[in-house]
Amino acid sequence: MNKNNSMSRFLTNNNRFKKDNPNYSRVYLLNAALIVLSIVCLFFAVLNFLENDIPTVVILDLFIMISSIITIVYFHKTDNIRITSILTTVLLSLLMAVYFYVIQNRNFGLFWFSIYPPFTYLIFGRKKGRIYTLTFGSIILTYVILCYKSWEPAVFDYQSLINIIAAAICLSLLIVFYENSRKAAEDAIILKNKELEIMSITDRLTGLYNRHKLDIALNEFLSKSDNCNNIFSIIIADIDYFKSFNDAYGHLYGDKVLVDLASIIKATAGDKNIVGRWGGEEFLIICPGLNNEGVKELALKMLDNISNYKTKDNKKVSMSFGIASCQADETIDTLLQRADASLYCSKDKGRNMVDGKPICDS
Template sequence: MSYHMRNNSINDPQDPLYRRVQFLRALLWVMFVSFLLLGCINQFLFAKPTLALYHFISSTLALAGTAWLRRRPSDTSVISLVVALATATLLVLYIVRSAGQGYALYWLSIYPPIVFFLLGRTWGYILSILVIGGCLTYVNQVAALWQPAPFTLRSLLNILTATAALIVILRHIEKTRAEAFHYLEKHNQKLEYIATTDPLTSLANRAKLDRALGNALRMRRQNDESFCLILGDIDHFKTINDVHGHPIGDVILIEMAQLLRNSVRNSDLIGRWGGEEFLLVLPNTDCDQAKMLAEKLRNTIAAFKFRNGIHITSSFGVACVRSDDDATSLMQRVDQALYAAKTSGRNRTVTDAELTEVELTTDQRATNMTP
């Protein structure tokens, strides 16, 4: 379902038809006023009722077009074609009636931007070639019959007015392009946020953390910048869900995320790694600083009263990048450090440098790990 059908309106600048409808309305009102004035002039000043009737009918049709757009603003295809053909008719008639006087051909310059904007590239090419080619063919046939035309005030006014009209049209087209780019950029930012943000905690999600870890490793290779990872886990979170329910568990995850967010630097990235696990990527941080931060987080969480007066503890693993690390090896070490913290009593912090002291194996983890 299209945007305008969902919103039932073309008054929102984010609607892709908004600028086209605005442009159509402006053209139709210009046609309505112009034909009405010409009809009055021919009827009352020059006593040409037949020509005046033609102008009054054209004015009525332009007014009907504005009414059509008001009632059915999303149906622009037919009215755009009608306006493009009507504009072509006006230009051709004016050029023919001018008979080479007053630089009337200059008005052809406004037609391509109008028709390209209203009808798109294909019909823009077709109608521009037909109208301009037809006019030039006609001029080539009859130019010998025209009298030499001096450059007069009428010539100057034609050039100035057509140039002003061209500037207004191009400004509208450029404004449309700029706004379309702006809204596309905003839409892409929203999509990027959705694609990289955990919907529950509003922290970075797994995809964004993976990307950040890859970037940190590249910076390490290029600039020898150190960084560390902290992987935290809420102790006995399954029991919390079983006793208090999953809605309370979700609230605790949200509050946990806020505690972490308030305890780190702007340059640090916090994300939800999965379930009740949170990963912190800490650029320009050594192992001692990372462990101090992990301990600070652990103590802050232990002292905090969560929803319904619940007190929880957490365990943390810390790993610092080494020269031969890739994402897999670094994540494996921080995961093993967290596992060591969990299996050695929980509510504690273990670094990757301490792993040899706990002598972990993959089989031990699979056998002993409990929520």
């Protein structure tokens, strides 16, 4: 775990580039590429020293290895992505150019060019990556066209196999990196869309659903109710004398009361019912599967729980409730009108009631 944390810190410049940073992937790839470049150069420097009489390649490998380490140190001190990207690409280009010139067509060395296009595209993006690839590719192609006639037929040996395997591994790592970056970007978009969706249907103050979400839910329930054969009911709850309360104690105080009462209503309603802020000091609760008696019982339970609530300075707050159950040929407007009528009945009869009960003329 500590090793993983240390490597993660190193690849992100001591965690100065977080996953939400737009340059996170580039920083990660630059550090990883410089490490791999250093290791590969050291490996081939030793291999060429032991097996080949080509001191130029050994010197080049050691030079690129040391330069890569210096670039890593520079990058971690400055966090300069642009300069580090250029330096890394220059080192890679120099290594390939000199190596191709010295090795010619031997040992399948030209196969290493396969890693150049994906690397530059991932580091610089599509436009600059294309420029780097076409420029360097044209230079290498020109060299091959001019010189290939003088080359002797190449022999496939174990060094050829090592070159192919090593280049294929590096290419595979770049592909894996691209896929991981793509998946991370896709997941980030999905997460952001979910966050935006939640924000679009959530009341900012209370954390309950907002009017937009409640309108959608009402339409869905009514369309699925099969002319109200699938029963559902609604509750409209309104805080009594809330305007006077706000005027007397201030809006911040009133907001706190709204949040507290919203929590009580949500907790009482449970997960099966949809609870939202209808507007101002009004709440709407959609109750699937509850008939008129069931929804009245739930509203009375809410009324009882709210009666136990007191503000931080021991002030009592009450609410009035209106209820309505879906009927045949119901529309959203008629359903809401009946719930409103039930609420006004509670208000007219003295407030702090459900459906005007215990005394109601409706």
